[in-house]
Amino acid sequence: MLTDHEVEVLIHEAFEYYGFDFGGYSRASFKRRIDRLYQLDGFKSFPELLSRMRTDTEYFKRMVEEITVNVTEMFRDPLFYKVLREEILPLLATKPFIRIWHAGCSTGEEVFSMAIMLKEANLLRKSLLYATDLNPSVIVAAKKGIFPIRMMQQYSENYIASGGKKDFSDYYIANYDRAKFSEELIEKMVFSQHNLVSDSSFNEFDLILCRNVMIYFDKDLQERALKLFDDSLSKLGFLALGTKETIKYSHLQPRFLQLRKEKIWKKIK
Template identity: 65%
Template sequence: MINEEHLQLFINEVYNQYGYDFGGYSHASFKRRLERIYQLEGFTNFHEFLHKIASDVDFLNYVIEEITVNVTEMFRDPAFYKVLRQEILPAIRSKPFIRIWHAGCSTGQEVYSMAILLNEEGILQKSIIYATDINQTVLETAKKGVFPLRLMKEYADNYRSSGGKKDFSDYYTANYGLAKFHDELSRKMVFSQHNLVSDSSFNEFDIILCRNVMIYFDKDLQERVLRLFDDSLSKLGFLILGTKETLRFTSVQKKYEQLRKEKIWKKVI
């Protein structure tokens, strides 16, 4: 099994060799994910595992994908998307140009969900969605906008529960067991690799979404990421986190007010 010394060796090797910084990740969850890969790949010697990481970039990319990929779906948590549709988007619709950042976008389902909402609210054409992730492999999947057709029923149910106004199938073309979402949605998206641990702010946004990513970070890294978001969010902009994430007891809390029970904060200072 992997011990703390092994974990630190892995973190150092990946950082020195490839520039990925996992030093601020919660060690407990990070260790569980790394052990799962270690066992699945049949390793019994950690130094052999580390050597393969250092010498095989394809294997490294596979490991990074397994460590960082999050479970996601379209219109996940429909009640949240209903609030987004009914309260948040109307609050910014008068802006001449709208910038939205999905940080830790994974394979892109939430990015396409946002584009559909913007389209139905009549503001997609003056919006741009920046979708970032540390994981280049999942970004390539997100760019394609192609998802298994078998998931569409669940996504359509979520969409209807969130207040969807159309037939969900209007947004994609089905072919050979896959659903390809229309280019009118993806034309308003910019996909880019971005590391929340080490990279800086790159624009000013009206909405920043980072749902269920920071639960894997330790407290110091959470603080750093929240300051990054604060630097990137316009006054009266909205910061949206996951169900187990909060601004309470953080250095930026005093600058925000929480909206209802949803994990949505409005920047007021």
Template identity: 55%
Template sequence: MIGGNQILNHEQVKILTEDVLRLYGYDFTDYTKASLLRRLNQLCLLDNFASFAELRYRVVHDADYLQRFVEKITVNVTEMFRDPEFFAHLRREILPKLGTAPFIRIWIAGCATGEEAYSLAILLHEAKLLHKSLIYATDINPTVLEMAKKAIIPMANLKSYVENYQLSGGKADFSLYYTANYNWVKLNSELRDRLVFSSHNLVTDASFNSFHLILCRNVLIYFNTALQAKVLTLFDNSLETLGYLALGSKETLRFSPLAPNYTQVGNEKIWRKMK
């Protein structure tokens, strides 16, 4: 062991991420070093690797294990209507302006298991905009995308999701949006039908459409400064003039070279592209 529960050090993490890039094309080399070190040490503990050599051998020689590796490196923490005031701001200030467009294209980057995408679909439904909207929800992790496509959430999470919904300004009976089945609830197909879930790697993949709203919340904090700049440029290239970019509570556009082209909307981490 190195320092308590630490099995890997920073140099070993660097070697492993270079292996993964060379062998499989997944580029984690510009993720923040502290986050990678923490998550890979957690992986060693969970899967009983006693040394760096054991983990490296498994990753290099077992392509099936790669999916497990990617799951633990990428961040999949999410919930419906997370940060209710953010969704309240979307409801009050942003969606009415988007509603003037003949068709609304939205990109949720780093969608994890899809709770944010379904939350936004509910907001669009209540604003009577869902019929002319399409939400592209992307993630690097194929496992969470498969979960997102099923539109199923644990019954145990429902109470907090309903509370978040109400705090975001939701007035409807939330049970209108799902069918209960023992320990799970399945969200309605009318929400699912306006969502496109697909794999997209923010590190290596290009822009794939032009959007009126892009949400990427609590993803950039795991990237180093250079990679943050690269991803923000990708979003800028993907966003229509007068479109909106929403980031996480600890993320900002303020110090980016792109900042002069944007104006912050209210107190939320939402910026409007002015030129």
């Protein structure tokens, strides 16, 4: 188990050597994941771990993968997607062009879910989906649009529960143990690395989704991320967060109106 001081040293050194700022992450969550990594990789002392991180860039990538949480699935929380499908997309349909940002996209399942809904609403042709994550390796995986075939039954059930009416298997080609999703979906996606802690706004969006990412941030970092989203949203744009996330206690709350109970807010100021 690392001490609190050692955790702070690790955070400082990660920023000094690689520019990754973990300073705003919940210390309890960060420490829990570093302790797990420390035990998994059999380090005998903190200096040994620190030296490995400083000198081995591939190992640092592994650290990032362990620290950043990548738990996702297609059409996760189907009722949330049903609200997007039935209430938000018809409003976005009135725009000449639609820009959507998935912040903290992980391996891309939710981005593909959105692309499928846009296609079914005949909106994919005039849409662009930006998908970003802190972790470069999940970005590489997401770009491929390849997911385990064993997950397709669950994803199909989620899709139907979200209001999907087509045969879900029409969107992918099965090849042994993998499912490769349509290039028609992928060509409307832009994947890149982005750090919600230190990077700035890079476009104006009509819809931003950042679900179950900020639960790992402390209060200051949550506020910083919300400010970034506010700066990146067009007037009357929408912000979608995870089930345990809110802007209720943010100083930005007066600028937004919450829609229903699905953690979707409309920017009104």
